[in-house]
Amino acid sequence: NAGVTQTPKFQVLKTGQSMTLQCAQDMNHEYMSWYRQDPGMGLRLIHYSVGAGITDQGEVPNGYNVSRSTTEDFPLRLLSAAPSQTSVYFCASSYTWASGTDEQFFGPGTRLTVL
Amino acid sequence: TQLLEQSPQFLSIQEGENLTVYCNSSSVFSSLQWYRQEPGEGPVLLVTVVTGGEVKKLKRLTFQFGDARKDSSLHITAAQPGDTGLYLCAGLPFWDTGNQFYFGTGTSLTVIP
Numbered sequence: 001n002a003g004v005t006q007t008p009k010f011q012v013l014k015t016g017q018s019m020t021l022q023c024a025q026d027m028n029h030e031y032m033s034w035y036r037q038d039p040g041m042g043l044r045l046i047h048y049s050v051g052a053g054i055t056d057q058g059e060v061p062n063g064y065n066v067s068r069s070t071t072e073d074f075p076l077r078l079l080s081a082a083p084s085q086t087s088v089y090f091c092a093s094s095y096t097w098a099s100g101t102d103e104q105f106f107g108p109g110t111r112l113t114v115l
Numbered sequence: 116t117q118l119l120e121q122s123p124q125f126l127s128i129q130e131g132e133n134l135t136v137y138c139n140s141s142s143v144f145s146s147l148q149w150y151r152q153e154p155g156e157g158p159v160l161l162v163t164v165v166t167g168g169e170v171k172k173l174k175r176l177t178f179q180f181g182d183a184r185k186d187s188s189l190h191i192t193a194a195q196p197g198d199t200g201l202y203l204c205a206g207l208p209f210w211d212t213g214n215q216f217y218f219g220t221g222t223s224l225t226v227i228p
Contacts, residue, residue, distance in 0.1 A: 004157075035218070040124065042117065042203055042218035043158070058215055090157050100207035101146045101165055104216070106157025 001026050006091050006107035013081040013114045021076040021110050023091030031097040032074040033058070033104070034066065036087040043090065049074055050097055081114045088112070118142060119204055119219035127225040128194055136189045136222045138204035143184050147206040148216075158203055194226045 007022045025032065033048035045058030049068040063085060065077040074093075078085060089110045094102040122137045138147070146165045150158035162171050164180035164187065171178045175198075177190040187204055204219040211217075 033216075040220060042119070042121075042221045043205075044218070045215055048215065059217070092157070100216070101148075101163045103148075103160040103163070104158075106159070108155070109157055 003027065004091055004093055004105050004107035006089075006110050008110060009108065011110060011112050013078075013112065015082060015114060017081050019078050019081065021078075021089055021091075021112075023074045023076065023107060024072050025074075025093040025105070026072065027093065027095070027105070028071060029093035029095050029105075030071070031094045031102070032068065033092050034064070034074070034076045035090045035092065036060065036085075037090060037109075038087050046076065046089075078112075083114045086112060086114045117220050118208065118217045119206060121202075121204060121219040121222045123222060124220065125223050125225075127227065130195060130226055130228050131193050134191050134194060134224070136191075136202055136224070138187045138189075138219050140185050140206070140208075142208045142210065144206035145184075145209050147180055147184075147187050147204060149178055149187070149189055150203045150205060152201040152203060153199075158201075191224075194224075196226045196228050199224055199226050
């Protein structure tokens, strides 16, 4: 199993550009999520999905869109990049979310810089 | 203001020393997890605690969930350079009817050989 994969690993954008961060998992997990990590703030949830076709907002959703057309893929779209979106982005998945105790498996992250 | 505050934010100790990291909140959590993250990688789960007062041990690491389920601690005995990393607590608050896990602010640990 490859686990959770993310592409690209690094990206530099100019203000106003759009892009999609890719995330895929091969563990047949129902729950997938996107976090951003900024210094001194831990990880903050952007969007999450409890299954194909179902998505919801997390703590910091503004400026981001997601969709979940398959169990495996959960792309994150930046609509119009802003310098405040400079961060490290992590995708994660877990088998279910029924109890809130399932282990979340994280991808290696995408380091995004917006100029 | 973060829902889960961790202290200290940074910690640098000599190999062989003991240390404790704290994770505190004013909210009650149904479960709480501890993750470790190494540079350039995603976090990896260390432990999950679900019962107030619960203590779990993982080799030299001891995790405790507070009786009131508002706080947790991680104690490392005889720290080794391999323990170096960012330690994150994460919890599911009782009041959140969705499926949102909240992460703490993190503690960056450096163990000097």
